[in-house]
Amino acid sequence: MYTKDGESYFIVDAHIALWDARPENIRNVQGQQFIDCFYDYHANLSPESEVWPKEEYLYQGGERLMKDLFTDGYVDHAIFQPAHLGEFYHRGFGQTDEASALAAQHPDKLTYNHNFDPRNGEAGLDQLRADAERFGLKGVKLYTAEWHGDSRGWKLDDPMAYRYFELCRELGIRNIHIHKGPTIRPLDRDAFDVADVDHVATDFTDLNFIVEHVGLPRLEDFCWIATQEPNVHGGLAVAMPFIHTRPRYFAQIMGELLYWIGEDRIQFSSDYALWTPRWLIEQFVDFQIPEDMTEYAPLTTAQKKKVLGLNAAKMYDIEVPAELRLPEADETETGPRQPEAADLASV
Amino acid sequence: MATLIAARSSTGEVTQDAVRRALDVVFDPELDEPITDLGFVRSVDIVGQDLEVHLRLPTSFCSPNFAYLMASDSQDALCALPGVGRVVVELDDHHDSAIINHGLATDAGYKGTFRHEAEKGLDELRRTFQVKAHTAAMERCLTALLRADEALAESALGDVMLADLPDGPEKASLLRRRTTLGLGCHASARVMVDEHGVGHEPDQVPMALRRARSTRISIDGNAHFCRGLLRTRYPGSGDDQTRRVDGEEPSDPTFIPLSDLKEHPR
Numbered sequence: 077m078y079t080k081d082g083e084s085y086f087i088v089d090a091h092i093a094l095w096d097a098r099p100e101n102i103r104n105v106q107g108q109q110f111i112d113c114f115y116d117y118h119a120n121l122s123p124e125s126e127v128w129p130k131e132e133y134l135y136q137g138g139e140r141l142m143k144d145l146f147t148d149g150y151v152d153h154a155i156f157q158p159a160h161l162g163e164f165y166h167r168g169f170g171q172t173d174e175a176s177a178l179a180a181q182h183p184d185k186l187t188y189n190h191n192f193d194p195r196n197g198e199a200g201l202d203q204l205r206a207d208a209e210r211f212g213l214k215g216v217k218l219y220t221a222e223w224h225g226d227s228r229g230w231k232l233d234d235p236m237a238y239r240y241f242e243l244c245r246e247l248g249i250r251n252i253h254i255h256k257g258p259t260i261r262p263l264d265r266d267a268f269d270v271a272d273v274d275h276v277a278t279d280f281t282d283l284n285f286i287v288e289h290v291g292l293p294r295l296e297d298f299c300w301i302a303t304q305e306p307n308v309h310g311g312l313a314v315a316m317p318f319i320h321t322r323p324r325y326f327a328q329i330m331g332e333l334l335y336w337i338g339e340d341r342i343q344f345s346s347d348y349a350l351w352t353p354r355w356l357i358e359q360f361v362d363f364q365i366p367e368d369m370t371e372y373a374p375l376t377t378a379q380k381k382k383v384l385g386l387n388a389a390k391m392y393d394i395e396v397p398a399e400l401r402l403p404e405a406d407e408t409e410t411g412p413r414q415p416e417a418a419d420l421a422s423v
Numbered sequence: 424m425a426t427l428i429a430a431r432s433s434t435g436e437v438t439q440d441a442v443r444r445a446l447d448v449v450f451d452p453e454l455d456e457p458i459t460d461l462g463f464v465r466s467v468d469i470v471g472q473d474l475e476v477h478l479r480l481p482t483s484f485c486s487p488n489f490a491y492l493m494a495s496d497s498q499d500a501l502c503a504l505p506g507v508g509r510v511v512v513e514l515d516d517h518h519d520s521a522i523i524n525h526g527l528a529t530d531a532g533y534k535g536t537f538r539h540e541a542e543k544g545l546d547e548l549r550r551t552f553q554v555k556a557h558t559a560a561m562e563r564c565l566t567a568l569l570r571a572d573e574a575l576a577e578s579a580l581g582d583v584m585l586a587d588l589p590d591g592p593e594k595a596s597l598l599r600r601r602t603t604l605g606l607g608c609h610a611s612a613r614v615m616v617d618e619h620g621v622g623h624e625p626d627q628v629p630m631a632l633r634r635a636r637s638t639r640i641s642i643d644g645n646a647h648f649c650r651g652l653l654r655t656r657y658p659g660s661g662d663d664q665t666r667r668v669d670g671e672e673p674s675d676p677t678f679i680p681l682s683d684l685k686e687h688p689r
Contacts, residue, residue, distance in 0.1 A: 106518050109483035116482065120648075120655040228540065258486045263540045266551060267486035293453075293645045296555075296637035322647065322672050328640045335633065371636070412630065 077400075078150035078384075080361050085381050086400045088388035089154040089353050091253070091288060091313040091345035094141055094175040096167065097134045106223075107164035118350055121317035126355055136349050138178045146185060149346070149353035152385065153394050155187045157217035157253050157288070157313075163224065176211055187392060189215040189253065194236040195224045201243055208247040214392055215251030216244065217288075221259040221267070229259035232272040241280050251391055252276075253311065255288045268294045270301055277305040284391060286343065289314045290333060299336035306409040309391075310337055312383070313347035316356045319363055327365045331372030338413035339379045340404050343388045357384065378402055437507050442467045442474060445504050449496040452549055453489055454646040455556040461646075462653055462663035463493065465515060472508030474501055479515050479660070481652035487519040491526070491536065492545055498527055554618040557600040559642045561614060562635035563593050563669065581628040586610035643670025 078085045097111035115133050136144070145151040156179060158170025172190070179188035190207045192200055207213060221229050230237065232254065244252065258267035270291055277285050290310040291298020302308040310333055318326040333342050344360070346353035361380060365372045381402055389396045407413045446464055447457045458464060458478065465477040478494055498512040513524045526536025534541040565580050568588065585608060588594045598608050606612070606620050613622045615631065623631045647670050654661040661676070 106483075109516075109518055113482045113484050116652055116655045120651050226539070258484055260487060261540055262542055263488050263537055264542045264545060264548060266548060267488065293641065293648075295641040295644070296634070299637050300634065318644075318648075321651070321674050322644070324672050325640070325644045325647070325670065328644070332637050332640060336637070412633065 077152055078357050078361065080358075083361075083377055083381075084400055085150075085357070085361060086385040086389065086396050087149075087151045087153075087353070087357060088344065088385040088392070088394060089145060089149070089151045089346050089348065090286075090343040090388040091157045091311055092141075092145065092154045092348040093156065093158055093169075094136065094138065094171050094178070095159075095169050095349065096171050097165070097169065099134075101165050101167055103164055103166050107161070110161065110164055110169070114350060117314070121321050122351060123320050123355060126352060133349065138174060141178070141348070142182070142185075144352050144354075145346075145348060150357050151185075151353050153185055153187065153389070153392075154348070155189060155215070155388070155392065157189050157215075158191055159217065159219050159255070160191050160193070160222060161219075163222075179211075187214065187394075189213065189217050189251070191217050191219065192240055193222060193224060193230070194234055194240050195227055195230055197236065201239060204240060204243055205247065208249060213247070213249050215253060216249055217253045217255070219255045220272075221255070221257050223260075227261060229257075229261035229267075231259075233275040237276075238279070241276060241283065245280065245282060250282070251284045251286060253286045253288055256291065256294075266294070268297075270294055270297045273298075273308065274301045274305065277301070277308050281307055283307065284309060286311045286391075288345075290329065290342075295329060295332060299332055302341070303336040303412065304410050308337070309341040309343060309387075311343050311345055313345045314350070316344065316346065316360070317351050319356065319359045323363070324366060324369070326363070327369055327372065330375065331365060331369065334372070334375075334379065335412055338405060338407045339382050340387055340407070342383045343391075344384045360384065437469055437472060437474065437504060439467055439469065441504060442469070442476065442501065445500045446476070446497055448500055449493060451489065451649075452492060452552040453486075453642075454649060455552070455559070455642060456646060456667065458493055458497070459663075460665040460667070461650060462657075462660045464663070465657075472506060473511075474504075474507060474509070475511040475513070476501065477513050477515050479653070479657055480517060481649045481656060483516055483518045485517065487517070487523065487537075488545055488548060490514055490517055490519065491523050491533065492549065494523055494527055495533070553600070553603050555638050555642060557597075557604055557606075557618065558635045559639035560593070560597040560600045561616075562632065562639045564588050564597050564614060565632060566636070567593060577629050577632060578625045579628075580632060581613070581615050581623050581625055583614045584610065585612050585614060588614065640670075643667075646670060647672070647675070 078087055102108055115130055118133065119127055145154050156175045158175060161169035176188045179186035188211050190211055190213055192204050220231065254273060256268055256270055273285055273287060284307055286309040287298055288311040290312060292315055302310060315329050346356050365374050386396060386402055443459055447459050449458045450456065451458055451461055463478050463480060465479040468475040476497060478497065480490060494512055494514045498510060501507060501510045512527055514520050522536060533545055569575055601608055604618055616622050646667055650664055
């Protein structure tokens, strides 16, 4: 919990990882390039005081994770969203055993989501059943740009993927977190194309689809799809740190999200260990839309509370102290939210 | 070496400057900017009539289809230079560097380069981003108009004609993108149109403007993030980047406050 100026915020960090990119786990040049890319994101978008040395960035371990999130980071509950990346790392990038054991040890603080890959076919379906039982899955993290033998990407509306979503439905796995791209197949199309999200969201209305990175770098395509589908949500992984280096861009991201999908469908995350939650939460609570951006209404405290934790807590049935809860906004299920709340024409 | 070659320009040989000017026509389709402005040209080596150009990108995982487009467009632009001999274009430090560089060296084309992963071609992809670039340019012009004229109603924007826009870089940029899409640039043409030149009913205008705005925000945000990542990845590469005003922030080295821009319109 974070408290500032008499207001208390229940914090759910909805996208975290426990990864291992130490040299002994790196399988090929792509594995090296992948962690290098993450580190450049970290170094480019963090405040100077929050930049870690590269060697600390390769692996954190459970103890460090618990400290960064729960001791120092104000987080009440966090959700693992592991990327497998078996083609790049010998034992995978997200550490399944270590992360799930940590979650089992701290069930009040941690939820473990796992992943699946429809290119694993029938055997993968059996594996998903086993994983659902082993981890008690409420959600999965899907990365459509995962490499898999000759195939370097898949689509959510591939016929085999539908078999997996049907199984998710049967197993009670309701929360489907999606990281779109850069997906190489089909190479003719935009690698960050989100059209397949539209199809699955329409065909599986009883599942929640949380598009991570709020569709970045295709914020506009994400907003357009999400505004039409009441079961599509936006995860702020990677969008959050812009609050520091590019606050005007961050204000626009928040303004667009509130306009197109509304305050009840946006989820905070630090994307740990890409970034740590403490500074992000502190800056978000202090954040306001710049005054000259009259095309957006100011952010309210209630909106901040929902984004920082209440929205994800609701999706995951995480118990929130009664005094910290808020009712849902009285907003339309689809289409722009409260379009009259801001008006550029009045500048 | 660069100075020596530049000094030889009067003799009609291929020069550093000529090479970079030739590369000015190569755009990053996604960010809608020349690769020379983005700092993506890492090196230009000239030996006699022969050229070797290296390109660099903000991450190893930038989309390979865009990476390929920029590299092959560069090769095409350089081969068209008068008096040029052998042209080698290489993309450095990308996860598909080996595939793309081999494809360029053997003139394999898109399908020959990516084999089973390529289907038809990249024309549709290019077009998708030309449409986005036009949408963003249109929104910049219309929002500027709204900010400048308090009496102008948002719903009236559908009737704004090209002649109503003040001359300046924003209008020039819109006209260039209209031309790319084949929309025509007659003074009486409507500004607020889709990629087929079709306008909007008055009650649809505010939503269409909002949608266009999200496209503009996205392109500007991506452009600055990619520029920043390049500077992080290749220290010193910022010296090769030119200023991008759209989406600029106080943290950018070249930032000029909006109030100054208002007093001295560009």
